[in-house]
Amino acid sequence: MFTYDLLIKNGKIVTSGDCYIADIGIKNGKIKDISDEIALDKTKKVFDASGKIVMPGGIDVHTHLDMPFGGTYSSDNFETGTKAAAIGGTTSIIDYAVQPKDKTLNETIDIWNEKAKGKAVIDYGFHLAVTKLNDTTREELPKLLKNGFPSFKVFMVYDGMRLRDGELMEILKIAKDNDGLVCVHAENYDSINYRIEGLLAEGKTEPIYHAVSRPQKCEAEATNRAVKLAEMLDAPIYIVHVSNGEASDIITNSRKQGFKTMGETCPQYLLLSIDNYREEDFNGAKYVMSPPLRESFNQELLWDDLRLGGLQSIATDHCPFFMDQKRMGENDFTKIPNGAPGIEARMALIHHFGVNGGHISMERFVELTSSNPAKIFGMYPQKGTIAVNSDADIVIFDTDKEVTISIDNLHEEVDYTPYEGFKVKGYPIATFSRGELIAENGEYLGDEGRGLLLKRGKPEIQ
Ligand code: URP
Ligand code: ZN
Ligand code: ZN
Numbered sequence: 088m089f090t091y092d093l094l095i096k097n098g099k100i101v102t103s104g105d106c107y108i109a110d111i112g113i114k115n116g117k118i119k120d121i122s123d124e125i126a127l128d129k130t131k132k133v134f135d136a137s138g139k140i141v142m143p144g145g146i147d148v149h150t151h152l153d154m155p156f157g158g159t160y161s162s163d164n165f166e167t168g169t170k171a172a173a174i175g176g177t178t179s180i181i182d183y184a185v186q187p188k189d190k191t192l193n194e195t196i197d198i199w200n201e202k203a204k205g206k207a208v209i210d211y212g213f214h215l216a217v218t219k220l221n222d223t224t225r226e227e228l229p230k231l232l233k234n235g236f237p238s239f240k241v242f243m244v245y246d247g248m249r250l251r252d253g254e255l256m257e258i259l260k261i262a263k264d265n266d267g268l269v270c271v272h273a274e275n276y277d278s279i280n281y282r283i284e285g286l287l288a289e290g291k292t293e294p295i296y297h298a299v300s301r302p303q304k305c306e307a308e309a310t311n312r313a314v315k316l317a318e319m320l321d322a323p324i325y326i327v328h329v330s331n332g333e334a335s336d337i338i339t340n341s342r343k344q345g346f347k348t349m350g351e352t353c354p355q356y357l358l359l360s361i362d363n364y365r366e367e368d369f370n371g372a373k374y375v376m377s378p379p380l381r382e383s384f385n386q387e388l389l390w391d392d393l394r395l396g397g398l399q400s401i402a403t404d405h406c407p408f409f410m411d412q413k414r415m416g417e418n419d420f421t422k423i424p425n426g427a428p429g430i431e432a433r434m435a436l437i438h439h440f441g442v443n444g445g446h447i448s449m450e451r452f453v454e455l456t457s458s459n460p461a462k463i464f465g466m467y468p469q470k471g472t473i474a475v476n477s478d479a480d481i482v483i484f485d486t487d488k489e490v491t492i493s494i495d496n497l498h499e500e501v502d503y504t505p506y507e508g509f510k511v512k513g514y515p516i517a518t519f520s521r522g523e524l525i526a527e528n529g530e531y532l533g534d535e536g537r538g539l540l541l542k543r544g545k546p547e548i549q
Contacts, residue, residue: 091119091130093522095481098136102143102472103454111141113479116521121475134517134524136483142453143472144178144480144518145434146460148214149327149351149402152182153202157424158415162407165206167500168430169538173209173526174498175431176515178480179461179470179541183240184213188247192217192227196236200540207538208531209520210480212464214270216240218247220254228258232267235542237465238325240270243309244377249276256316263322268463268546270325273309273334274301274378283421294371295364297420298379306378307333314341314348323347323548325463328404330356330378332388339397347548349463351400352389354429354436355380359505372413373503375423376404390446393455399549400463401437401455405430407501428499432492432506438484439511465543479522488514496529 091112099108100121112120112130127133150172153164163171165182172180184199186192192215199213215231217224217239228239239262241255242248250258255271262269282300286292291299310326314337317324329335329350341348355376360383364371374380392398406426416423437456441447447455461471468477492509494502518526525533 089129091125092132093479094125094127094130094133095136095141096133098139098141098483100141100473101449101453103450103458106450111473111481113522116479118473118475118477118479121473134483139516140449140484140486141473142482142484143457143470144482144520145176146179146457146466146471147172147177147402147405147430147433148181148400148460148464149353149404150180150182150430151404151406151426154183154185154406156406156426159408159412159424161426162409162412163405163428163430163500165203165211166208166536167498168405169207169209169211170531171431171498173518173520173533174529174531176434176482176484176518177209177430178482178518178520179210179466181212181214181238181464183216185216185248186218188219191223192231203538203540205536208525208533208536209538210541211538212541212543214238214240216242216248217250217258220250220257228261229265232262232265237266237543237546238268238270240272242272243313244272244274244276244279252312252316255313256320259317259320259322259324263320266545268323268325270327271313272328273306273313273326275305275309278305278308287419287421292419294369294375294420294423297375297423298361298364301377301379303331303333303381306330307337310334310337314338317348318346321346323546324349326350328353328356328378329389329398331381331385335389335392335397339392342397349549350398351402352393352398353402353404354433355427355505357386357389358436358440360386363505369414369417372410372416372423373505374427375413375416375420375425376406376427377425390441394447394451399455400459401433402460403429403433407499409502427505428501429505431497431499432504434482435490435492435511435514436506436509438513443512459549462547463549465546466541467547479519481519482515483517484513485516486513488512488516490514498531
């Protein structure tokens with residue numbers, strides 16, 4: 088008789104387009120049946136999901152694990168970061184593999200494979216961040232786009248990483264011609280340097296001046312420039328970590344004109360604000376990230392764009408540093424490593440403040456945190472949905488579970504969370520990756536290093 092390895096019974100299945108009660112039969116890591124009632128004698132194990140939400144695992148398409156940055160390394164590696172992700176209901180990530188200036192893109196993949204292989208516990212892909220455009224990279228790009236790495240990143244800022252506008256344009260064109268997608272960090276490099284010079288000359292060294300040095304217009308200008316360059320070529324573009332309504336409007340307007348422009352925001356821009364930089368005793372450094380946190384009126388504008396379709400995904404930009412690392416910039420905000428943690432709490436925060444807060448429906452929550460990221464980055468329908476033949480990457484979500492988020496109950500390798508004391512109702516209680524129960528009630532249960540490198544396909548414009 089045919090037997091399933093696992094039966095998830097009686098849960099309320101929520102996908103980006105549906106919400107219904109059914110059983111799910113899983114075999115060899117894949118969903119093999121979704122029916123009203125699957126007989127218990129057909130299965131080896133049963134997980135009773137009565138009264139709970141059953142949703143596709145979260146997909147976080149913007150992480151920085153074990154990344155050299157600002158003279159140090161982000162503190163979560165592929166083991167600690169992906170375990171925290173799994174406990175928080177995320178079953179796949181795409182990490183940014185940043186090309187060292189003296190390495191080719193293929194060598195960069197080798198370096199990131201080395202970091203991830205045998206350590207990651209959930210499936211992972213890489214966006215290649217191109218920092219040097221030369222003949223070798225030009226030759227590598229089209230081949231990589233066609234061979235499992237269909238998305239690249241271009242930084243418009245950061246010394247040693249940024250590319251110039253003409254180079255961005257060339258990469259947009261290569262991506263367009265080879266079914267790829269370019270992700271862009273959009274801020275105006277020269278205006279930031281101009282402001283930093285002035286601020287430091289006036290002795291303004293505290294964390295708040297990080298935000299003053301890179302105001303909203305600085306991001307809006309670069310977003311507009313990147314989007315217009317893409318429009319000139321009719322190339323797809325994905326703007327990462329959109330922090331404010333002005334930048335988001337540029338994306339929305341481009342989309343209204345029919346261009347293939349997409350945008351992502353992150354929990355920090357929806358839930359925190361520029362006021363956080365004023366926390367005493369250098370605690371403002373916790374929030375030093377780029378782009379910086381904005382005036383709080385932007386939060387409502389971003390939620391509106393998420394609901395109405397101007398923005399398509401929510402990722403974390405998880406890039407944690409211990410406070411001791413942040414202290415590198417105690418006397419000069421420009422030396423504070425940029426980045427903050429968030430990989431574990433994303434799903435609970437967006438569910439609580441988005442769905443319970445009345446900004447988005449449960450289906451849109453699934454779409455923004457899982458299905459759209461899977462589609463945009465070439466993983467759908469293997470990932471990002473609950474359907475027959477999809478990977479059994481499934482999260483059981485208890486909408487009644489109340490949790491106060493704290494560094495004491497998170498598992499990220501860092502000594503603070505920007506969301507300390509945030510109260511949420513609704514939390515992931517079990518996470519299945521390819522049919523295996525890998526996390527339950529705050530504990531990682533799976534094997535070590537079980538994550539697989541995802542070779543991805545053609546991006547779907549959303
Ligand atoms: O401050 C940030 N966002 N750090 C990570 C690198 C990046 O810009 O995404
Ligand atoms: Zn960035
Ligand atoms: Zn980032």
